[in-house]
Amino acid sequence: MISVEEALARVLALSKPMPVETVPLQKAAGRWLAEPARARRTQPPFRSSAMDGYAVAGATVGDGFDVIGEAAAGRGWTGHIAPGQALRIFTGAPVPDGATRVVLQEDVTRTGDRITVTALSEGDNIRPLGDDFIAGAELSPRRLRPSDLALLAAMNLPEIPVRRRPVVAVIATGDELVMPGEEPGPDQIIASNSFAIKALAEAAGAEARMLPIARDTEADLFAILTMALDADLIVTIGGASVGDHDLVGRVAESMGLDRAFYKIAMRPGKPLMAGRMQGVPLLGLPGNPVSAIVCGHLFLVPLIRVMLGDPSPGPHPARAVLARDERPTGPRTHYMRARLEPGDGLPLIRAFDRQDSALLSVLAEADALLIRPLGDGPRRAGEIVDYLPI
Numbered sequence: 001m002i003s004v005e006e007a008l009a010r011v012l013a014l015s016k017p018m019p020v021e022t023v024p025l026q027k028a029a030g031r032w033l034a035e036p037a038r039a040r041r042t043q044p045p046f047r048s049s050a051m052d053g054y055a056v057a058g059a060t061v062g063d064g065f066d067v068i069g070e071a072a073a074g075r076g077w078t079g080h081i082a083p084g085q086a087l088r089i090f091t092g093a094p095v096p097d098g099a100t101r102v103v104l105q106e107d108v109t110r111t112g113d114r115i116t117v118t119a120l121s122e123g124d125n126i127r128p129l130g131d132d133f134i135a136g137a138e139l140s141p142r143r144l145r146p147s148d149l150a151l152l153a154a155m156n157l158p159e160i161p162v163r164r165r166p167v168v169a170v171i172a173t174g175d176e177l178v179m180p181g182e183e184p185g186p187d188q189i190i191a192s193n194s195f196a197i198k199a200l201a202e203a204a205g206a207e208a209r210m211l212p213i214a215r216d217t218e219a220d221l222f223a224i225l226t227m228a229l230d231a232d233l234i235v236t237i238g239g240a241s242v243g244d245h246d247l248v249g250r251v252a253e254s255m256g257l258d259r260a261f262y263k264i265a266m267r268p269g270k271p272l273m274a275g276r277m278q279g280v281p282l283l284g285l286p287g288n289p290v291s292a293i294v295c296g297h298l299f300l301v302p303l304i305r306v307m308l309g310d311p312s313p314g315p316h317p318a319r320a321v322l323a324r325d326e327r328p329t330g331p332r333t334h335y336m337r338a339r340l341e342p343g344d345g346l347p348l349i350r351a352f353d354r355q356d357s358a359l360l361s362v363l364a365e366a367d368a369l370l371i372r373p374l375g376d377g378p379r380r381a382g383e384i385v386d387y388l389p390i
């Protein structure tokens, strides 16, 4: 068995960033910007009024000005404001030369084309040219959030270079499985964890395809693994252990799987397997639902993030305070299903009593995995520990 850290390093080495494609900005939400985006213009491209009011050259309370014109957003005014003159101006309009401040319309009285300043708010209410960004400014590669899209639009970039989404083939295996909604036999259960794995892959930015359930025969596994060979990443679930019907490793090896490792000192998830088969990275998740999903968080999501070009693919542990005493752990790093509670500074973390790797109902209540290092001793309430948000 190898350590979780060693396994993660080997999993992440299985792949590299996907090729770059160009997408319209409207389709770029959630995609990974592949290279720095450079602004094609300066924003604002002129000195811009931040308020509705009057642009003037200097003002103190009691001063009077003649209103000589008007500027609105998209309708500028050409000319120069001389002392004693004012331009009626609206938010977003270019501020003309000569003007040094915009007096709020609430702070003047107006009679005909004459205004008198009655109050002065702080600041000049003028946004300088390039206050937001200047031409050539860069947005660094990242996963594009809604606010990033607005910035790219303002930079006048209608198309964006992004990493192609990796296609992830998800294969559940086992004679005992039927799909939700189907009628299970007396010795069958419903395939469940494949839905979590597909969702995790999609949330990480991949395109996930759920393939038909592979039955526990070499021929069926061979057929379904063959269907998956055009994917960028193959994820199998189950059939990874030592039982007579755990055939995934054997069949994948017959198809050329070059194993990076098999078996990790972690709980749950010991029988994780990884390698490359005919050039395609393959992650063989254990079948127990919680094991598969924990391995999904720990290995699948970071692997997808590497494929999308994330330089810091995680997982990224956070810190919390133990809410209660915990017993020592065994010879595997234990990812205990746990819940966070508000704390005094750091959150409090409380592990569930029941930690069996088949319990989806417990996992559904969990929002964190409490990380207990391999061979960890007893821990006292109040100690600071690491966890992964899930």
Ligand SMILES: Nc1nc2c(c(=O)[nH]1)N[C@H]1C(S)=C(S)[C@@H](COP(=O)(O)OP(=O)(O)OC[C@H]3O[C@@H](n4cnc5c(N)ncnc54)[C@H](O)[C@@H]3O)O[C@H]1N2
Binding pocket: 172, 173, 174, 176, 177, 189, 190, 191, 192, 193, 194, 237, 238, 239, 240, 241, 242, 243, 246, 268, 269, 270, 271, 285, 286, 287, 288, 289, 291, 357
């Ligand atoms: N003698 C040993 N037995 C087992 C060992 C071991 O070291 N020696 N390891 C145990 C551990 S730990 C795990 S985890 C499991 C993993 O085994 P497999 O990856 O071979 O998984 P299966 O045997 O196919 O299934 C285990 C369990 O999970 C259910 N399952 C499988 N796929 C799904 C699915 N898509 N949706 C819902 N449930 C699924 C399956 O019915 C079994 O109940 O092995 C231990 N055994």
Ligand code: MOO
Binding pocket: 266, 267, 268, 269, 270, 271, 286, 288, 291, 292, 357
């Ligand atoms: O390692 Mo298994 O994944 O404990 O249940």
